[in-house]
Amino acid sequence: MSFAIEMKDITKYFPGVVANDHVNLQVKNQEIHCLLGENGTGKTTLMNILFGLYQPNEGTIIINGQEINGHHPKDALKMGLGMIHQHFMLVDRLSVLENVILGFEVGDIHLDLKNNYLKVKALSDIYNFGLDLNSKVADLSVGMKQRVEILKTLYRGANTIIMDEPTAVLTPQEVDELLVILGGLKAQGKSIIFITHKLHETMAIADRITVLRKGKNVITLDRKDTNADDLAMYMVGRHVNLKQDYGTHEPGPCIMSYQGIRLHKKSKSPFNLDIRAGEIVGIAGVEGHGQMELEELTMGLMKCKEGRILLKGQDITHDSTLARKREKMGYIPSDRHKRAMFENFSISENMLLGYQWEPQFSNHGFLKLQALKDHTRQNIDRFSVKVNDPDQRIGDLSGGNQQKVILAREISQDPDFILAAQPSRGLDIGAVEFVHSRLINLRNADKAVLLISADLDEVLHLSDRVAVLFEGEIVALFNKGELKKEAVGLYMAGHQPGVQS
Ligand SMILES: Nc1ncnc2c1ncn2[C@@H]1O[C@H](COP(=O)(O)OP(=O)(O)O)[C@@H](O)[C@H]1O
Ligand SMILES: [Mg+2]
Numbered sequence: 128m129s130f131a132i133e134m135k136d137i138t139k140y141f142p143g144v145v146a147n148d149h150v151n152l153q154v155k156n157q158e159i160h161c162l163l164g165e166n167g168t169g170k171t172t173l174m175n176i177l178f179g180l181y182q183p184n185e186g187t188i189i190i191n192g193q194e195i196n197g198h199h200p201k202d203a204l205k206m207g208l209g210m211i212h213q214h215f216m217l218v219d220r221l222s223v224l225e226n227v228i229l230g231f232e233v234g235d236i237h238l239d240l241k242n243n244y245l246k247v248k249a250l251s252d253i254y255n256f257g258l259d260l261n262s263k264v265a266d267l268s269v270g271m272k273q274r275v276e277i278l279k280t281l282y283r284g285a286n287t288i289i290m291d292e293p294t295a296v297l298t299p300q301e302v303d304e305l306l307v308i309l310g311g312l313k314a315q316g317k318s319i320i321f322i323t324h325k326l327h328e329t330m331a332i333a334d335r336i337t338v339l340r341k342g343k344n345v346i347t348l349d350r351k352d353t354n355a356d357d358l359a360m361y362m363v364g365r366h367v368n369l370k371q372d373y374g375t376h377e378p379g380p381c382i383m384s385y386q387g388i389r390l391h392k393k394s395k396s397p398f399n400l401d402i403r404a405g406e407i408v409g410i411a412g413v414e415g416h417g418q419m420e421l422e423e424l425t426m427g428l429m430k431c432k433e434g435r436i437l438l439k440g441q442d443i444t445h446d447s448t449l450a451r452k453r454e455k456m457g458y459i460p461s462d463r464h465k466r467a468m469f470e471n472f473s474i475s476e477n478m479l480l481g482y483q484w485e486p487q488f489s490n491h492g493f494l495k496l497q498a499l500k501d502h503t504r505q506n507i508d509r510f511s512v513k514v515n516d517p518d519q520r521i522g523d524l525s526g527g528n529q530q531k532v533i534l535a536r537e538i539s540q541d542p543d544f545i546l547a548a549q550p551s552r553g554l555d556i557g558a559v560e561f562v563h564s565r566l567i568n569l570r571n572a573d574k575a576v577l578l579i580s581a582d583l584d585e586v587l588h589l590s591d592r593v594a595v596l597f598e599g600e601i602v603a604l605f606n607k608g609e610l611k612k613e614a615v616g617l618y619m620a621g622h623q624p625g626v627q628s
Pocket of ligand 2 (some may be wrong): 167172291
C-alpha cells in the first residue's frame with residue numbers, strides 16, 4: 128500500500144513539553160483523514176512538522192513514497208503539500224486573483240495575472256467556489272477567504288491539503304458549505320488532512336480518523352467502524368456521557384419575569400418569558416436574533432427602554448449590574464474575555480470580580496486577603512481547576528479552566544437565578560461535560576437558569592423548556608422532548624413547520 132503521507136515515530140520537544148511523542152500517521156490517497164484531539168494534544172505541531180515549518184527531534188516523513196529530511200515549506204509545496212493555517216495568510220488590500228498568484232509568479236506579475244486569469248477561474252469553477260476573482264479580499268466573508276486559501280494551494284498544485292481547525296471561524300451554514308467543497312476535492316483525487324476537536328464534523332466528513340491524546344497516538348480507525356461516543360472516549364481517555372439523561376425536576380415559583388421588553392428592531396411583538404425556580408429555560412435561535420440584547424438587558428448592561436424585568440417579584444429593570452448580582456443573579460457571559468475576567472489578574476483576583484464589596488471579602492473597604500485566598504483554594508478544589516497556585520495569571524489557563532473559575536465564582540455566591548450565555552463555547556469535551564453537570568446541579572437545587580447558546584444540541588439537551596427566538600420574538604415555546612431538532616431548525620429560520628411558505 129502506498130500512502131500520500133506517512134509520518135513515523137515523530138517526536139518533538141518544546142521547552143518543558145513533549146508536543147509529539149512517537150506519533151504515527153498514514154494518509155491514503157484520495158481520503159479525508161481527520162486528526163482528532165483536544166486542545167494542546169500536538170495536532171498543529173505534527174502538521175507544522177509535516178509542512179516543514181518545524182524540524183522533528185526524531186522520526187521519518189515520507190511523502191508520496193519518498194523520504195524527506197530537513198525540508199522547508201517550499202520543498203513541501205513542490206511535493207504537492209498545501210497547508211491552510213488557523214489564521215489566514217492573505218493580503219486584504221489585494222484582489223482574489225492577486226492573492227492566488229502572489230508569491231508564485233514566474234515573470235512579471237501583471238503579465239502573470241493576465242495570462243493566468245482563466246486558469247484560476249477554471250480551478251475556482253471546478254470546485255464551485257463562487258469566487259469573483261476581482262473582488263478585494265478585505266470585502267469577503269471569512270468563509271470566502273478560506274476558499275481563496277484553498278484555491279491558492281490548488282493553484283500551486285497541491286495534492287494533499289492540510290486544514291487546521293478550518294471550521295472554528297465559520298458559521299454553521301459555512302461549515303456545511305465547506306464540507307461539500309471538501310467532498311469535491313476528494314472526488315478530484317485530493318487527500319485532505321482535517322484537524323478538528325469536533326466529533327460531529329468528524330463523523331460527517333472523515334474516511335479515516337487518527338485520534339491523538341497528550342501528544343500520543345490513541346487509535347486510527349475507519350469512520351464507519353466508530354461513533355461519536357467512542358471517539359469522545361478515545362479523545363478524553365475516559366467514558367464521556369454525551370447523551371446523559373438529566374431527568375426532570377419539578378419547577379417552583381417564578382423567579383425571573385420578562386414583561387414586554389424589546390429585543391430586536393424587527394420585532395413586531397415584545398418579548399415575554401417567565402423562568403421558574405428549578406428549571407432551565409434554553410434560548411434557541413440563529414445568532415443575531417436578540418440573544419445579545421437579552422443577555423445585556425438581563426444583566427443591566429444595556430438600557431431597557433420598553434417593558435420591565437422582575438426578579439422574585441421585584442422590579443430590577445433599571446438596576447445596575449452590581450445591584451443585580453447582590454440580589455443573587457449569577458452571570459456567565461458569552462464573551463469570557465471581555466466580560467468575565469481580566470487576563471493579567473490572578474485567579475484569586477478574578478474570583479473577586481463583581482463581588483468585591485461582599486462582606487465575605489471586604490471589611491469597610493479593606494480586602495480580606497486571607498479569606499479571598501481560602502475561598503479561591505476551596506473553589507479550585509471544588510471545581511477541579513487544573514492549577515497549583517491561586518496567584519497564577521488566569522490568562523495562562525486553558526479555556527476550560529478559565530470557565531471553571533468563572534463558574535466557581537458565580538455559583539459559590541449561591542444565586543437564585545443564573546444566566547449562562549454560550550457556557551461551553553470553545554471548551555474541550557471534558558470541560559463541556561463539567562459545565563453541563565454544574566448547570567443541572569443548579570436546576571436540581573431549585574435555581575432558575577436561563578441558557579443562551581448558539582449550539583442547538585446543547586440547548587435541546589439541557590433545557591426543561593426551550594424558547595425559539597426569531598427577530599426578537601419567541602416563535603415557539605415547548606417542553607423538553609416535545610419538538611424534534613428539525614422542527615426547531617425551521618422555527619429558527621422563520622418558518623412554521625408543517626405550513627408551506
Ligand atoms: N512553538 C512552541 N513553543 C513552545 N511550545 C509549543 C509551541 N507550539 C506548541 N507548543 C506546545 O505543544 C503542545 C501541543 O500544542 P499544539 O500542537 O498547538 O496542540 P493542538 O494543535 O493539538 O491544540 C502544547 O502544550 C503547546 O503549548
Ligand atoms: Mg492546534
